[in-house]
Amino acid sequence: MVAPLSSWPWENLGILKYMLYAPFLGRLLFAKVQEDSINWCLHVLILCALRGLVYQCWASYSTMLFLTRNRRILQRGVDFKQIDREWDWDNFIILQALMASLAFYAFPSIINLPAWDTRGFIAILILHMGVSEPLYYWIHRCFHGHRPLFTHYHSLHHSSAVPHPFTAGNATPLEHLLLAAVTGVPMAGSCLIGYGSTSMIYGYVLIFDFLRCLGHSNVEIVPHRMFEIFPFLKYILYTSTYHSLHHTDMGTNYCLFMPLYDALGNTLNTKSWELQKKISIDSGKNGRVPDFVFLAHVVDLSSALHVPFLFRSFASLPFCTRIFLVPLWPLAFVVMLGMWAKSKTFLISFYNLRGRLHQTWAVPRFGFQYFLPFAREGINKHIEEAILRADRLGVKVISLAALNKNEALNGGGTLFVNKHPNLNVRVVHGNTLTAAVILNELHSNVKEVFLTGATSKLGRAIALYLCRRRVRVLMLTLSAERFQKIQKEAPPEFQKYLVQVTKYQGAQHCKAWIVGKWITPREQSWAPPGAHFHQFVVPPILAFRRDCTYGDLAAMKLPEDVEGLGSCEYTMGRRIVHACHAGGVIHSLEGWTHHEVGAIDVDRIDLVWNAALKHGLKPASGVVRQTQHPR
Template structure:
């Protein structure tokens, strides 16, 4: 049975919970449209304050997850995983609660509309009441919530988040936030009752309260230890992210709201607080962070997908990418950021996860899909990729895997350019196409006798054609280049060469129900496929699912093992825990400890080897799920 006041009254409403702001918005709109001035001005203030509080949490989320800025300041190195994100999905419930209670206060005390904009006495009174009432009240209430029944049924939810995050600050039960309302409300109510209240006081106090709560839960140390060296007394009046993180690991200590003074008075101050804070703060300026074993070098696809990064919207990044209407107004901002990233020309770390003790990171080249097809941009793109490879080599990365366009044949020969230019590289450069080919080939039923292949002379097309002809499968290779076709045909065993057939028109496949698409095809071209055709594909972007009487495969991908830790974002349109096959190919390369580069043409003899290695390490084909 659920404990009283532990569940939120609107927890089953989903996104419709935001309709609870409706009465406030309706009053403001009615006054604005039908009256000379906005009556019940505090309805507008409440909505603005809620939006401001949400923005404070969002900005702290962006900062704490901007790994390329904060990785050396992180307190706990683990990432926030999908389970924690789901638990904290409704972190903003408390904003609705506070808005409704504030609205009730406005109805009870209509004189609030007469508050002045500024009154310095109000800030002094507010500070006094906060220190003498709110801080000790929160301290003792927090300690009680760590005892027996209260902890089990109420406070354990907050501590279920193993890695603190700004959204963790709002993740608590209904009862806890009712008490937090009292903690926040007493200083403001007291100051207003004494006649010293002001609008700026309310805005300032609520904003500062949320700012400090997010700071403590940010998991990023931002307070320099030199401040406490010069002003030792200050460490008792301002907590730090390190200080609060210790409360989540050693729960019998550091209970204060913002002032460690009360922990010192209550004999609950963690002895390691200042030592750990000094260590993390001192190390933040160094580059001695943990070196990843594997790096996946990704790139942007388009402007809307650039907002799928964890440091933009965490919840959006935790589900497969799709274009959402709420993103459209943000496109100008994304375009501006794109220009800044293009000018900055630095590779960014955006996510990481741990797999069986190996740290895997995703770096992003600040280039978008369309830029890869601009002739004047190719040199600059290769320079950025080369810099990323050299940086990985310099810090001791074992394997770096190139995402789709970063290994484009026309751009750098599938990574060959960098290996030939830097023959002494210690880091292994991997395009991952061997596993991509293996995934596609293992999706094709064993009893298939004929396939139609577009993009037939590409790296993947060549490997797929040669592999299938060895299996005595007839491959209709769509290409206008007889020379390139014959070159591939000569690579096949003599007794298998007749299974490779050059075709120049889509009409040749009108009786073939297995299409392998490696070059984008239009709906008109798809119309030549017979009913019941399945379209396997390795083309970026994926082809349009035009035919209702046919089925379409996804891009080649694999599901990571279940023991992966810290994974909290989806890779583009992939499901949770699923990565593109070229990414997975690099993972396998690193886990196996292979010492060769995987660049240029695919070694057909290694397709089965790589496939078996992937399965051995717990990676699974998505199609079998």
């Protein structure tokens, strides 16, 4: 049987729970029609919006790893399980809005509070320190001291391994009802003695939320020198480190915001300020060096809003354009202009795999900029700076995302390797695993394929690999010279399996299309019914034909033991990354010491594929089979 007040009554409503604000809006509109004075519903709605904004701003800041990576207390990422568990973190705002409406109906005189009364701020501070703090401390200890209370109620809050601003709101209805009482005592007391004001209520509630977010942010921002200059502040104001210790050592640090009551109750963790000082001092130093870096890039304005530090829940799902993003496009455009003018590569996410730290850095350039001739030099400069920075830090492998390794841009990374022959970091384009994923999607009985983008790095490797398997490859290219160059790379006995075609009509009887160059719906119409489009083209082609099937971009699913991964890679599902990303991961896990740039070594395709399977990676398509080179 479910314990009373351990679950939310609207937990099955999903996004429809926000309809609970509808009565407030209706009452506000009714008051406007009746030409009444400012309605109390307006204050409730404004306060709810401001509270949500406080939590969102703190959530964004704590996830901006390029600002906070050296100030993080727990060096772990928030994973998908925690994000899902905290999905409805804002339930308490709805609850307290409903409670506020009851308070206004019970005490209508609150509506007529003055805008400002200095005495109210002094009164509410005294009541908070003298009543709310010890009351919360006692309630909190009860939840930890009585096993049934902890099991049925407080364990939900502590199920979040890494504190996050949204973790502050992730609790049961009973806990939030008691927390509302804790916050309500100072406000009610100040109003009852005649010192209440509207600004006092706004200020107290928002400062209360601000400090709760501070404690759960997992980022230490309070300088240790402040406590050295004013030692008494140690007992007046807690820090993120102080509260994080409560999550790792639950028998200590129960206070709300004032460690004084932990000191009086003998529950103070003696490591609190020592650890806080260490983190504060180390904030100017580089933290743990990642073993592997994936150098990504922004695709377009919409996908730029998919970064984890904007909307955590949105980033934890595969990207798709949503209506709520439209108002943010102008902001994204302004940020794009700022990035274009002056910017540096920045860290956006990280995860741990087999004890090794993997990070994703982003080049501050949008997809269309890669195709502007005058932008190439600047883009290559950013990529080069990222590679050299990784080399200085001691990173072992850096993998280049799709457009960052464009052949016309830098020859698939060869530009940087040739320019800096003494690099210790290995530069990897990851296309070997991309080719392996595409090849292993083909059915074993395929005898003929049609290949567009046939003379690209991937097209060449796929053609040479398939011809060795005696698969006839129809290579679409207008250049006889480039075709013959690739054909001569094949062993003499397999060269006959490579066939040049110059028109899409030449593939009208071929049901296996491998698309490496964007094709229009008109060009797709030449495929016979039942054809399947495998693809390695960015962006993916439009699914125009209803009588054909379309494959996704080459991708691999990371092993189950990956830790701290809480965002999806563009349109990929959870724990699924592009094959070029996975190729860099395998390069790092295997400890290979060569650069993987330029042309793909066909003889290494099976080697890389089997290494990926050995380390627990799986193709996103679900097809898993060991392969051996035909020779």
